[in-house]
Amino acid sequence: xxxxxxxxxxxxxxxxxxxxxxxxxxxxxxxxxxxxxxxxxxxxxxxxxxxxxxxxxxxxxxxxxxxxxxxxxxxxxxxxxxxxxxxxxxxxxxxxxxxxxxxxxxxxxxxxxxxxxxxxxxxxxxxxxxxxxxxxxxxxxxxxxxxxxxxxxxxxxxxxxxxxxxxxxxxxxxxxxxxxxxxxxxxxxxxxxxxxxxxxxxxxxxxxxxxxxxxxxxxxxxxxxxxxxxxxxxxxxxxxxxxxxxxxxxxxxxxxxxxxxxxxxxxxxxxxxxxxxxxxxxxxxxxxxxxxxxxxxxxxxxxxxxxxxxxxxxxxxxxxxxxxxxxx
Amino acid sequence: xxxxxxxxxxxxxxxxxxxxxxxxxxxxxxxxxxxxxxxxxxxxxxxxxxxxxxxxxxxxxxxxxxxxxxxxxxxxxxxxxxxxxxxxxxxxxxxxxxxxxxxxxxxxxxxxxxxxxxxxxxxxxxxxxxxxxxxxxxxxxxxxxxxxxxxxxxxxxxxxxxxxxxxxxxxxxxxxxxxxxxxxxxxxxxxxxxxxxxxxxxxxxxxxxxxxxxxxxxxxxxxxxxxxxxxxxxxxxxxxxxxxxxxxxxxxxxxxxxxxxxxxxxxxxxxxxxxxxxx
Numbered sequence: 004x005x006x007x008x009x010x011x012x013x014x015x016x017x018x019x020x021x022x023x024x025x026x027x028x029x030x031x032x033x034x035x036x037x038x039x040x041x042x043x044x045x046x047x048x049x050x051x052x053x054x055x056x057x058x059x060x061x062x063x064x065x066x067x068x069x070x071x072x073x074x075x076x077x078x079x080x081x082x083x084x085x086x087x088x089x090x091x092x093x094x095x096x097x098x099x100x101x102x103x104x105x106x107x108x109x110x111x112x113x114x115x116x117x118x119x120x121x122x123x124x125x126x127x128x129x130x131x132x133x134x135x136x137x138x139x140x141x142x143x144x145x146x147x148x149x150x151x152x153x154x155x156x157x158x159x160x161x162x163x164x165x166x167x168x169x170x171x172x173x174x175x176x177x178x179x180x181x182x183x184x185x186x187x188x189x190x191x192x193x194x195x196x197x198x199x200x201x202x203x204x205x206x207x208x209x210x211x212x213x214x215x216x217x218x219x220x221x222x223x224x225x226x227x228x229x230x231x232x233x234x235x236x237x238x239x240x241x242x243x244x245x246x247x248x249x250x251x252x253x254x255x256x257x258x259x260x261x262x263x264x265x266x267x268x269x270x271x272x273x274x275x276x277x278x279x280x281x282x283x284x285x286x287x288x289x290x291x292x293x294x295x296x297x298x299x300x301x302x303x304x305x306x307x308x309x310x311x312x313x314x315x316x317x318x319x320x321x322x323x324x325x326x327x328x329x330x331x
Numbered sequence: 332x333x334x335x336x337x338x339x340x341x342x343x344x345x346x347x348x349x350x351x352x353x354x355x356x357x358x359x360x361x362x363x364x365x366x367x368x369x370x371x372x373x374x375x376x377x378x379x380x381x382x383x384x385x386x387x388x389x390x391x392x393x394x395x396x397x398x399x400x401x402x403x404x405x406x407x408x409x410x411x412x413x414x415x416x417x418x419x420x421x422x423x424x425x426x427x428x429x430x431x432x433x434x435x436x437x438x439x440x441x442x443x444x445x446x447x448x449x450x451x452x453x454x455x456x457x458x459x460x461x462x463x464x465x466x467x468x469x470x471x472x473x474x475x476x477x478x479x480x481x482x483x484x485x486x487x488x489x490x491x492x493x494x495x496x497x498x499x500x501x502x503x504x505x506x507x508x509x510x511x512x513x514x515x516x517x518x519x520x521x522x523x524x525x526x527x528x529x530x531x532x533x534x535x536x537x538x539x540x541x542x543x544x545x546x547x548x549x550x551x552x553x554x555x556x557x558x559x560x561x562x563x564x565x566x567x568x569x570x571x572x573x574x575x576x577x578x579x580x581x582x583x584x585x586x587x588x589x590x591x592x593x594x595x596x597x598x599x600x601x602x603x604x605x606x607x608x609x610x
Contacts, residue, residue, distance in 0.1 A: 199476065200462045207445050207456045214443035217405065218523060219431030219460035 009170035014292045015285050020178030022284020023185045024247070027240040028257055029264040029276035030188070031233045036270045038209045038229040039111075041122040045130035047258020049099070049234060052137045054241030054250040056098050058148050059141040060091040066140045088150040092238070099234030100227075102133075107227045115222075134255060143252070148245035152180050181243045188239060189277055192232075196273075201228060263311035269324020278322060283307045345382065348575050355383030357419075358527060358559050359404070364413030366399055366583075373399040374410065375583040381527065386553050387561045388570045390594075391580035392603060397563045398440060400580065401531050404561070405437045406430035418526075432460045436525035438516045440532045440563075446505035450515050453504055454490060457522030458483045490518050493555075494548060510541040517548060521556075528552070530562035534569055542566070546573055567604075571595065579603065 028050060035043040043049075059066065063082040071079055086094070110125055153176040165171035196202035207215040208225045216222065244254055260283075268279025287306040295302045314321065341347055344356040359381040366374040374396045381387045389397045402408040404415070406427040415422045417433065425433070436457070445453050462479060491497055494514050499507060504515050513533065520528055533549065534542045546569060552558050564570045570577060571591040579587035579594055581603040587594050594600055 198480070200459060200480075203448075203452065203456050204459055206448060206452075207459075210445035210447055211443050213407075213439065214445060214519075215456075216407070216427040217431055217437050217439070217443065218457050218519060219428045220456075221426070221428045 006170060009168060009172075011289065011292060013170075013172050013174075014288045016172065016174060017178070018285035018288030019281055020175065020182060020284070021288065022281035023178070023182045023277075024240070024243055024280075025257075025260050025264045025283055026277045026280025027181070027185055027188075027236065027243060028261040029268065029280055030185075030192075030273065031236040031240065032258075032261055032265055033268075033270060033273055033276045034192070034236065035229055035233045037273075038205050039122075039226065040119050040209070041126065042119075042270070043233065044123065044126040044258075045133055046233065046237060047255040047261070048130045048133045048137070049102075049237035050241040050244065050257070051250070051252065051254040052102075052133050052241075053095055053099055053234065053238040054148060054245035054254060055137045055141045055146070057091055057095045057150070057238070057242065058146045058245070058250050060086050060094050061088065061148075061150075064141060069142060070139055092150065092242070095238055096235060099238055100231045103227050103230030103234050106230050107223055111226050112223065130255075134252075145249050145251040146245075148242065148250050150242060150246065152177055152242075152246050154246065177243070177247055184239060184243070185277065188236065189273060192273055201225075205229065260307060263307035265321070266311040266314050267321055269321025272321070272323035275321055275323030283310065286310060352384070352575075354385045354575060357381070358383045358417070359561075360416040361400075361404070362414045362416065364400075364403060364410045364415070366396075366403055366408055366410045372583050374403065376413070377580070377583075377585045378413075379578045379585065379588055381559060381561050383559055384553070384557055385559055385576065386549070386574045387559075388574035388577045389561065389563050389580060390565075390567065390570050390577055391586075394582075395580040396583040397580055398531060399583075401437070401529050401561070401563055404430075404527075405435055405529055431523065434523070434526035435529065436520035436523040436527075437529035438513070438520050438531055438533060440535060442509075442512050442516055444504045444512055444516055444519070447503060449501050449503055450496060450507075450518075451487065451491070451500045453515055454487045454518045454522045455483065457519035458487065460523055486524075487522055490521050493521075493551070494518050510537055510544075513537070513541075513545065514548070517545075517552075521552060521558075524556070526559060528558050528560045530560065530564075532563050532565060534564060534566055542569060549573060 028047060031046040031049070032043060035041055035046070058064075063084040063086060065071070065079050065082060068079045068081075071077060106129065110129065111122075114122055114125060155176060156173050157176045157179065160174050161171040194202075196205060204215070204220045205225055205228065207218070207220055208222060212222060215225075240257075241250075241254070244257060248254075264276060264279040264283050266279075267282055268275025268277070283306075287303045290306045291300070291302045341353055342355045345354050347353050357380045361380065362378050364374055364377050365372065377396075377400065379387075389400055391397050399408060403410050406425045406429065409424045417435075422433075431437075445456060448456070462483060491500060494517065496511065496514055496518065499511060499515075504512055507515065517530070517533065520530075530549070534545050537545065549560060549562070550573065553560055562570075562574070564573075574591060576589060577587070577591055577594045578585060579597070579600045581599075586599040586603055587597040589597070
């Protein structure tokens, strides 16, 4: 078989892996949207903030060092210790849970029964706030994140595929890890929401607030729970993206890539977020490969959005979303 | 049967119904409750009690404040004045979910089910307050949480049998016809094994046959589980047949309280329903 075919295959595979990364971000959106009908604009920034915090804790950085230095004329920067990756991840998770509690206390609690658009605006505010907070706490320079995940092209895969097809596939080890992590995450989340008391409570709240209250479910607890889970997913996405391309501000922009993923998969479906991400990932890579050269390249910038638009016209609820039925 | 109704002696404050059931002492006592929305007085200085094992109805013309009363009892509204005593203790202002955890379950006038979930899941959700396992147990899943899940499942299946909705166990409730949805909602309330069951117009919008079914279920719940029931209903015929005692409200005030017969012959009630010439 021709090399072009294999090259296309390789492109598709890499697209699949990139898609997994999109899915990870989209997943965070879906979780909060499902449970509270709120589109959480801050999800991308949460991933950035989680990654920043993780690096900061790992390197023993002193939070707000810049502010302290500027105010008191000191020259603080680090505590001078390094925290092991595993512990740092746990601590970061703690920070994200704390963040969830604060969001509930300071924002959501006061916006009960408001229109979704109000809540949406609130999350935009939250995004800017968190972005600034991340800067203040940990500084704005680009940071390297290494939690010990394997990186670089997998030699084994290259060798094995070369023996089989006479063509060595270039696949990044990190992408494979990301795919595995995403799979486990989705399985765990699905099991949780389907078969546990809190999972059921979560779906109940998503469906009808009043009814959920009447059976003894505390809305505030559920919101903290949902935002904590979204924080956890943001942390996972932050680790993956941070390891791949460094922890920097542009990380928060990957959230924009999650939008077409959501339109494809449906805002309310966890499997939808995964499949949507994969389709976008593969689609944009293959499109760039086949059509790109004909139109001058750089199709990856817009392909996802055009695909999403087409979906909006023909299937507005996405592939897996709940059908939108208005009863009159 | 744990029902009080089969004890031979009449407890203090209790009484015997015409059909021979024995009603226990006061379960909930509503004392001088007043509820205002801004300048509008929805409930004005209302007092009545609900006794253990009793079917208590609240009736009145549209806008009389019946639903507001139910919302006060279930914690959705907090009254500005008055006290609510439950099981002999004064109840502090509680959130609806806290009231639910005390053993008060309810249904809604315009069905509030989890439309995307199946009948089974809806009723399972009703058991949230009964489930003890915590996040950690659930995270590790096997063991305690799983055992608990299957125990609750048994109870839920029992309720499904009781309400004769086996055929729709796995159907998402959004697809069910109105009458069945009402029944599932009753099932979800029953799943909490409440001490006090509040029904907000359980028969609204039903046809005659569905009304008969629902009446039968309400009587059976009361009889078999000994559940105390407070209900709001428009259909006077149904109310008079079902209930042991009736509170009548009009313009937020209590205008009558007593057995169906007493209420039927109360001049104020007749006036409220038939209308009188105001001078």
